[in-house]
Amino acid sequence: MNATIPVDTLTEAEASEELARLAREIAHHDAAYHTHDAPEISDADYDALRQRNAAIEARFPALIRADSPSARVGGAPESGFAKLRHRVPMLSLDNAFDASEFAEFCARAKRFLGRTEPLTFVAEPKIDGLSINLTYEHGRFVRGATRGDGTEGEDVTANLRTIKSVPPELHGEAPALIEIRGEVFMTKADFLALNQSQAQAGAKIFANPRNAAAGSLRQLDTRITASRPLSLFAYAQGESSEPVAETHWTYLQRLKAWGFEVNPLSRLLGNETDAESFQTEIGLARSGLGYDIDGVVYKIDDLALQRRLGFVGRAPRWAIAWKFPAEQATTVLRDIRIQVGRTGALTPVAELEPINVGGVLVARATLHNEDEIARKDVRVGDTVVLQRAGDVIPQIVSVVTERRPPNAVPYSFPDVCPACGSHAVRPPGEVVRRCTGGLICPAQRVERLIHFVSRAAFDIDGLGEKTIQEFFNEGWLHGPADLFKLPEREDEIATREGWGKLSARNLSRAIVARETISLERFIFALGIRRIGSTNAKLLARHYGSFANWRAQMLAATQIGSDERVALGSISGIGPTIADELTDFFGEARNIAALDELAAELTIEDAARADAADSPIAGKTVVFTGTLETMTRPEAKARAEALGAKVTDSVSKKTDFVVVGADAGSKARKAAELGVRTMTEAEWQDMVG
Ligand code: IVH
Numbered sequence: 015m016n017a018t019i020p021v022d023t024l025t026e027a028e029a030s031e032e033l034a035r036l037a038r039e040i041a042h043h044d045a046a047y048h049t050h051d052a053p054e055i056s057d058a059d060y061d062a063l064r065q066r067n068a069a070i071e072a073r074f075p076a077l078i079r080a081d082s083p084s085a086r087v088g089g090a091p092e093s094g095f096a097k098l099r100h101r102v103p104m105l106s107l108d109n110a111f112d113a114s115e116f117a118e119f120c121a122r123a124k125r126f127l128g129r130t131e132p133l134t135f136v137a138e139p140k141i142d143g144l145s146i147n148l149t150y151e152h153g154r155f156v157r158g159a160t161r162g163d164g165t166e167g168e169d170v171t172a173n174l175r176t177i178k179s180v181p182p183e184l185h186g187e188a189p190a191l192i193e194i195r196g197e198v199f200m201t202k203a204d205f206l207a208l209n210q211s212q213a214q215a216g217a218k219i220f221a222n223p224r225n226a227a228a229g230s231l232r233q234l235d236t237r238i239t240a241s242r243p244l245s246l247f248a249y250a251q252g253e254s255s256e257p258v259a260e261t262h263w264t265y266l267q268r269l270k271a272w273g274f275e276v277n278p279l280s281r282l283l284g285n286e287t288d289a290e291s292f293q294t295e296i297g298l299a300r301s302g303l304g305y306d307i308d309g310v311v312y313k314i315d316d317l318a319l320q321r322r323l324g325f326v327g328r329a330p331r332w333a334i335a336w337k338f339p340a341e342q343a344t345t346v347l348r349d350i351r352i353q354v355g356r357t358g359a360l361t362p363v364a365e366l367e368p369i370n371v372g373g374v375l376v377a378r379a380t381l382h383n384e385d386e387i388a389r390k391d392v393r394v395g396d397t398v399v400l401q402r403a404g405d406v407i408p409q410i411v412s413v414v415t416e417r418r419p420p421n422a423v424p425y426s427f428p429d430v431c432p433a434c435g436s437h438a439v440r441p442p443g444e445v446v447r448r449c450t451g452g453l454i455c456p457a458q459r460v461e462r463l464i465h466f467v468s469r470a471a472f473d474i475d476g477l478g479e480k481t482i483q484e485f486f487n488e489g490w491l492h493g494p495a496d497l498f499k500l501p502e503r504e505d506e507i508a509t510r511e512g513w514g515k516l517s518a519r520n521l522s523r524a525i526v527a528r529e530t531i532s533l534e535r536f537i538f539a540l541g542i543r544r545i546g547s548t549n550a551k552l553l554a555r556h557y558g559s560f561a562n563w564r565a566q567m568l569a570a571t572q573i574g575s576d577e578r579v580a581l582g583s584i585s586g587i588g589p590t591i592a593d594e595l596t597d598f599f600g601e602a603r604n605i606a607a608l609d610e611l612a613a614e615l616t617i618e619d620a621a622r623a624d625a626a627d628s629p630i631a632g633k634t635v636v637f638t639g640t641l642e643t644m645t646r647p648e649a650k651a652r653a654e655a656l657g658a659k660v661t662d663s664v665s666k667k668t669d670f671v672v673v674g675a676d677a678g679s680k681a682r683k684a685a686e687l688g689v690r691t692m693t694e695a696e697w698q699d700m701v702g
Pocket of ligand 1: 104105106107138139140141142143144145197249250311330333335
């Protein structure tokens, strides 16, 4: 279903399908964001999905699903922390994106209340962090939980105690039980410093301050949370054993008196018409603030009115979040650099004239893939519009073509890998171009080595990911062949931290034990794309020996060769997988690495497929004439797979001649020599 079909032209059937798709997609992004702290799309894109869902539901109320995203908040809590059920659900806010949507919200609230006089609001910056609920009993902080799915969150009490702005005790008089809600966040500066130290330690890089805050709060080791600079702005109430205020504004004053930080930009607005100028004012201040905000929350001040208005779905009728547009800036694209990922994917990265976007200095942006560059016609030297939507890696929105330098040329995506010079190919129907130098590409080395020693491949005991990385950093491992040279370093390994004589000896033994390896494990271990263990097994059983496989694959690199056709017609292989193999064998340096590796090993022959109980095992077969149900290479591949030898000319040694249409001299010769001939149909019957 095309998500760009305007909502008002959708048919009922399309709408129903679209609502199902949106429910799935939004649930997926909720889990990525809330449960894994790793969002995959920008906030703006997420909001767009929700808005589209809401618009379709508004047009087709009968189609609203039981699992509708409009009735749900966030993601279910992850295990590891005890679950805490919220006494009062932690809900979300509806969004407005412009003055007219805000005006609509005010009109709705007034209609509901049956009132015409203006509303008094409290306006507070909408902090981009994660909301938490703090429970105080007799003035003491006893429990704290994340929002989770709104009904049940995670018990992060111990971690919250490490945050300076969570008072362990309330100052002054407080109800016996009171729940305070607020936003935990990390400042932009602390976030950048944290990512820097994470990068140095080779640890996880956070996408934005909000994810860094969420990831830090949800650490099982409290010491880690304590080392992360988190803050809290308090802004709402949960359960309370007695009323504490009559207006939200006075409630905020009580929060301050109890020892909480309340956002200093919060303001009491006597009239809803003041909202627009407040929105502009905060919008202008936004990039200069030390923390990320993504809008302003407007809350009706009178708590009695709030109670009357209540909630609808997941959001209150008495508050709205008026969101800012994504922060944008223009700058010059200095260069496009191609990054090679650990799996060989080539990703274009924009190198920019550094620019401040929403208070964060940006020097790089993702360009996604080559189609995206072509679609936006982004050229080196161009002035581009950048957008940061809650994410620190910004996107390039568009090109300011009027400012294009006259010599700027369309970008041509490289077809060789910048890391190793191997050819980089893009299979039909895919967007990603990949390096084919799997065995030699420095960008892919570690990943390939880890795969090489994995369970279904060489399965070398004692050689895990960590050890591979350690030996790689030492400069001992360039390619897989080097693994078999490790036993020569046994004494040196024994003296390393975490190693001893025995463990070094065991490692050497485990490596030597794998110097003899089955063909199928060997093929799988090479890590050729799409050659998992099942396909490796098919290939091993089809070609039988390493020497035969290698020779056939080299021949198959010739497009249109019999070997190429034969490869693609192996049952279970097909042309796409055949292309991956020929891409690999088309790279001379892969062959060199393959041979270097094979020289270290004894590669056992595989039992050839079907050959054992095949009626043609060991027989010599000739095909002649035009075959109808199969191509000549296909027939040859099948016969060979069944253990037969296929030759071109008929002799006394020939066992069968399979005669197709318009057969000529070979059929006659067979008759002369008394060699058995059969039709294509008879042949098919025999080989099944
Ligand atoms: S009030 C019943 N006030 O925005 C509504 N929320 O999109 C209670 N947020 O879950 C929320 N700053 O995480 C409120 N000043 C503020 C806020 C704020 C940020 C977050 C909060 C909430 C989300 C809703």
